[in-house]
C-alpha cells in the first residue's frame with residue numbers, strides 16, 4: 001500500500017471535483033492556497049503529504065497515478081488559518097506532460113528531491129527551471145531534500161541544496177517523512193511567506 005493509496009477517497013483522486021486552475025481566495029484571517037508538489041518518482045512526495053495531513057508514514061509505497069488531491073488547514077500564532085489545497089503530482093516520466101495542469105495557477109510549488117539521489121536533485125533543478133518559465137509570477141517556491149533520515153546514504157550535501165535554493169530565490173529545508181522531521185516546519189514556513197491580503 002502506498003502513501004497516497006492509504007488516504008480515504010474523499011481526500012484523493014485524479015482531479016477530484018476541483019478545478020486545478022483555481023488559485024487562492026482569501027480574507028485577511030483565513031487564507032486558502034493552492035500548492036503543488038513536483039519531483040522525481042520515489043523521492044517521497046506522497047509520503048510528505050501523508051505525514052503532514054494524517055501524521056502517518058507508509059514504508060511500502062505505490063507510485064502516484066496522475067495526481068492526488070488533499071487538503072489540510074493549519075493555524076498560525078497570529079490566529080491566521082491557512083488552508084493548503086495540495087496537488088501531489090506523479091513523478092514518473094510518463095506523467096510529466098500533465099504537470100502544467102497542476103502547477104498553473106498554484107501560489108506555491110514544493111520541489112522535492114531525495115538526498116540519497118543526485119539524479120533526483122538534477123530532476124528538481126529541471127522542475128525549478130520549468131516553473132521559472134511557466135509558473136505563476138510571484139510563486140513561492142520551496143526546495144525540499146527528503147529522506148534526511150538516510151544520512152549514511154547521503155549523496156547530495158545540504159550545502160549544495162541550500163546554495164541552489166538561494167540562487168533561485170527559494171526556501172530550502174531537509175525533511176524526513178519517515179521520522180516526521182521538519183514536515184510541519186516546511187508547511188509553516190510556507191504559510192509565513194504567503195502574502196497577506198489587506199484587512200477589511
Ligand SMILES: Nc1nc2c(ncn2[C@@H]2O[C@H](COP(=O)(O)OP(=O)(O)OP(=O)(O)O)[C@@H](O)[C@H]2O)c(=O)[nH]1
Nearest residue numbers: 041042043044045046047059061063064091177178
Ligand atoms: N527512509 C525514508 N524513506 C522514505 C521517506 N519518504 C518516502 N520514503 C519512501 O520512498 C518511497 C517512495 O515514496 P513516495 O512518497 O511514494 O514517492 P513519490 O515521490 O510520491 O513517488 P511518485 O508518486 O512516483 O512520484 C516509499 O518506499 C517510501 O516509503 C523518508 O523520508 N525516508
Ligand SMILES: [Mg+2]
Nearest residue numbers: 045046063064
Ligand atoms: Mg506519489
